[in-house]
Amino acid sequence: MSRSGYTDDYGEDDPLAMGRWRAAVNSAINGKRGQAALREVLAALDAMPEKALIGESLVTADGDYCTLGVLGAKRGLDMTTVDPEDWDAVAALFGIAPAMVREIVWENDEGTSTYEYVDVVICGPMPPDHFRPPYYKERHNRTVRVEIDQAIVARRRWERMRNWVASHIKQPAGEPT
Secondary structure (H helix, E strand, O other), rough: OOOOOOOOOOOOOOOOOHHHHHHHHHHHHOHHHHHHHHHHHHHHHHHHOOOOOOOOOOOOOEEEOOOHHHHHHOOOOOOOOOOOHHHHHHHHHOEEEEHHHHHHHHHEEEHHOEEEEEEEOOOOOOOOOOOOOOOOEEEEEEEEEEEOOOHHHHHHHHHHHHHHHHHHOOOOOOOOO
């Protein structure tokens, strides 16, 4: 389980639990505090000298931040004393709803893949697979999973989260879009 605490198991005895949760997330994001926080996060992301974000923590000893950590750094908050998996404590620190904290954390940590699939051709004989006819052939096409360099993941995470934050900001009435 990630630090967001999200799960696919909402229980069969409460079929409306997921709908209520999504409503709580939407309310938190679209509310006055949520919109103000998103605007502040967007400005903080844009002001970062190195456009890269970490996952699984608010801040590292090296001064790297996740999306919420960037907001905390902009506000001058001490995030080292807060457990990043305690959503209520993180929500209280940032002055936003726990549902919004969990949504941002999930998007930050789980939304950016740390691997890619690459098609490769293997030349030379190989033993047969269980599900293929028992013969040897000279060329084999395979798809393999390759871990991506963490620096690339961090830059992709920043770009993805900046786009996510910007897409959830509502224009105030009377402002041009």
